[in-house]
Amino acid sequence: MLCCAVVLLYVPPVLARSLDADTPPPSFITRSLLSAEETRDEWSESWVDFAEGVDRYFSKEDAPPDYKNESYVKLQFKQTWEERGEIQTDVRVKAKFDLPNTQRKMKLFFSSDEASENSLEERVRSNSTGERFNRKESVSGIEISPDSEWHKWKRSARVGVKLRAPLVGFGRYRLRRPFEKWGEWTPEFLQEVWYFSDRGWGETSEFELTRPLGERMGLRYWTVLEYEDQYDFFQNVHVYSLTQGLSDRTAMEYRAGLVFSNEFQAQLTAYFVGTSYTYKLYEEWVFVTASPEVFFPKADGWNAEASFTIKLDVYFSH
Template identity: 25%
Template sequence: MRYWLLLTILWIAPVYSWWPQPVLLPEDAAARLPDMAAPPETVAEPQQTLAADGSLESSRAWLAGYLNSVSGSLDSFFVDAFFGDDLIGDDVSGTRGKISMATRKVSGDALEFKFGVSVKLDLPNTNDRLKLLIESDEEDDGVQQNFLDSVDNTSYSTALRFLVNERAAWRTDFDVGIRGGLPFNPFSRFRARRYAYLSEWEMRATQTLYYFRDDGWGEDTELRLDYPLNTEKLFRINTRARYLLDNRFFDLNYDLALYHELGPHSVLAYNAGASGDSAQGATFYSYYAGVRYRRQVYRDWMFFEIAPQFEWHRDTDYRTRPVLMLRLESLISKD
């Protein structure tokens, strides 16, 4: 019986190299965020009684090295959590909040200010299936030329999110809420998200259907692809198409980013993107390219960010416009 066990393990180890890997959901990534590499003890323990066989030990060492190299890559959840860009839309359990104060200076224009808040609160006694969402409006009309005005004039949306289904690679949820002040703009929103691996690419596809009283019916289709280059760099492709039934055309957005972890407290991102619509065929009329440097400045929840970039827009005859953005942000989480 012991020899059959040895032959079985020796056969499984090489097959593991080409067998499709299970999807790593953000909840799993969050659990190992403090230490991005999986501890080797978790792989080595089962071999204590079988280590005498040389060929078996070499297979075990190869498998342990492979798992360690995969888990040691810069994690997409680390990037998302560090930058806090998708606090409401992510699928990580626990109460999370973000408060940000940002300035934006375009060459030749006045200094602009924007205040932002987003909160995702797990409601007690619901087994993480019901959440309260509060988020400031991200549209451009929230930008003001005075910081106090940006705080006073910020509009918010409030919603209840119900987790419909959660599996290894699928997640679906349903939101009901109100956006803006009086008169109320009620909305409902259904979202389905799929996680998968395509060779070494990690894919996240999201389809959202929604109805706003003021805007009518619409849908968003998003695709995000992450490729870990090594333990310090992650390459990301983002695409989004938004369709409003009343407009009868798509708003299109594409961007590329290379995230470079400089250390445990700082990340540098190189990004570029384009936006447009399909009103007269697929046309892109706004472009940007720049860098984002983000650093923890106090404990593990206060961040400062500086982001210089260049913009080219059809409204300015594609003239190069330097832009400088500064942001001070607090990210609060309770898992």
């Protein structure tokens, strides 16, 4: 009887291979994605653990048991093809520390992509890359954000340095006011006053209006007025955009913008139109965006400058 049991349990190798033939091995692409996901999870876990360690070091406390740390690193690869035949490439890294315990006293911050370092035109256009984008240094410092509001205004103040040699100090004070809905519209106003030791001082005023149009569409109007003392003139932009969710993985944005300046006299200096198609390439951490755009600068006689930009965003987070 024992021999019969052994015979029944033994499966010849040839027969085993034939039984597995119905389940084909994973493809090269599948294996590559699984390997990339494992690497991404390891890097994400290391970054969050590092942020929690910094938080614990400064506060001497552990994060609340039910708290989900929102630290992340974003890698962005961008390439733009211009009508004149130029190809511009840009790589950026943006990092965020989420330090829940230190926020009760003061918040430490680190950013490797300080958006306010760029001109208004660069900040609102999708193809601000290569020669159009001046690479800036990372910044780090302390932010104080009181929990209490001041006449419905949320406040924050930053003091820090740009990480370069020699170090450049800066400070920024921000007031933000989300208003009650105006019917279907949701408005928000933001006011900043800032100072950089290598640039002098300046101010930025922003106003935004958003409105949903059904379940998958939204309308947005955004305007910014900015003054920088070293240039002694105002810049102003108006951007109108319509977003449309095509599916759970894809979305479209249609936008148009106007750029004004009073460097010589108040006048329109440029306008642009463009679209962006965003596709969730893999789960919630790899996104690809295609953005054709046409820019019309007054300095070039309003001649059209067409461009096409591909952007890949990779997120490392929990």
